[in-house]
Amino acid sequence: MGEVLRVEGVAKRFGPVTALRNVDLHLEHGEVLGLLGDNGAGKSTLIKILSGYYKPDAGAIYLDGEPVEISSVVHARSLGIDTVYQDLALVDELSVFHNVFLNREILHPIPLLNNRAMRRRAAEAINDIGVDIPSVKVPVARLSGGQRQAIAIARSVHSDARILLLDEPLAAMGVREGALVLDLIRRLRESGDVSIVMILHNYVHVFQACDRVNLLNDGEIVLDKPTAESSVEELTEIVVKEFRNGRRHAGS
């Protein structure tokens, strides 16, 4: 089905700090791409550029081969790029269905919230991705970490996102909770409707859920390999080597 997203030579500085030096990246249709890298390697900056939160200083982004300039979060969404951030952007005080429809609420012909329609469709969306929660009416505060992550992902999928950006979807999660989210990502992959870039910390998760892995170090992609042709050992070795290199650069 070909390439859905291509990033060429993207760079981003924050004052004296260079977050991204020169990033090239591509994403195939229906693929799950794992993005690895140390703290400060630029993973979150890259995700935030793709989601319209930051504008890059240099470089180009192509969607389905067409160059695009992503001007805002809302614009990114209208292009079919949706992001699930680490903090999930869920509002604890609001119910699950209000969270699923946050900022894309269904309204009656008069500008009043159509809660019934939102409840029904949120329940469908959550059912579709096979996640079990007590009710869409409960406040999000009452759900577990894995359920919350699932709600956040359901929200993106439901909004017809073609490209899903997940910022550490398994952070601070127990084994069982993590398995729930990994299952969900596998199901999404099988559905073939959505292509996913996700930031991960745990190498084992990369091999459990991703088709391909990119390693980001010091603002550049230093490795791009299908997971089938790599291993945890190889990744570890490269990271250690890169880290030493980085040290040497910093030291000289």
Added chain:
Amino acid sequence: MAPETADPAAAPEAAAAGSVAEAAPPTKAARAVELALGRRELSIAVVTIALYVYFLNTVVDFASTENLQTLGTFIAATAIIAAGQVFLMISGEIDLSVGQVFALTAFVMYYLDDAGVPLMLAVVLSLVGASLIGLVNGLITTVIGVSSFITTLGAFFFLNGLTLTISNGRPVATPGGETFTNIFGGGAYSGILWAIGITLALQLVLMRTRWGLHTFAVGGNLLGSREAGIRVRWVKTRNFMLASTLAGFAGILEAVRITSTDPLAGGSGIMFAAIASAVIGGTLLAGGSGTVIGAFLGACVLGILRDGFTLQGVSAFTFDLILGIAILVAMVVDIYVTRLRHRGGRGET
């Protein structure tokens, strides 16, 4: 976890409250308990009614038409200002300058009328002016990033000085013919009817529109709301404008009611009363939670206390003493109830 054992005392309450409940928990008694704990307005309504009944039995003529009108005037302005403050507080901000907007707006109306502007147009223009004060407060807070406490503290002094300057510190007679006066605060129940109408309308806005939902979202998770693409600055600024406009409107109603436009009207007294009403009614200072109806009931509690104590001959000094204790007790009980609620029942807003 709803308690399994049915409390016989709660049963009749359950029957009465049944139609309000949306979900269908196991038993009627459990539902009543959940409702009492989960719905802040209900507990504050009980307090309001209890206070009313208490004064009804201890004060002669508490239920007289005259006293009901007095009670209405005690409640109306505070409740109207509190309604706007609720929106602002839910979105995580506060406006300390509402008491000064209250005084200034009535003066702006007076001067516009004096300059030959038709009175109705003067009302509208002075309210637009009030909303612009809110706009400035909102922009300084959300764009520059000064905390709203400081922004509106500055506005508090600035507007007070402005009102005193343009009025030379002297009250003037409020303009207006009979019909105008009757509608805008002078009629027997005019103020309280405006307050009820505004409360109901804004409760609808809060619970059933995007504006309301985003107000909760911004106060509950600012960063998350921004990431969801909500224009958080605009949501907050709009709430500043609402709070200011309502304060100005309350100021006009009061000026018309007492037929005199006083540069010292309102002030910190009515501002604190409005914030106290909102807090007593269950609005969190920290944002993310609150209701307009709760704030209205909070204003009723304050109004009934003030009216009842006045009729009982309790001095103004003692009144503040008791009011202070009442607010603290209400808040301590609230924290206790909130803990209970989190342990058990539903934690809906």
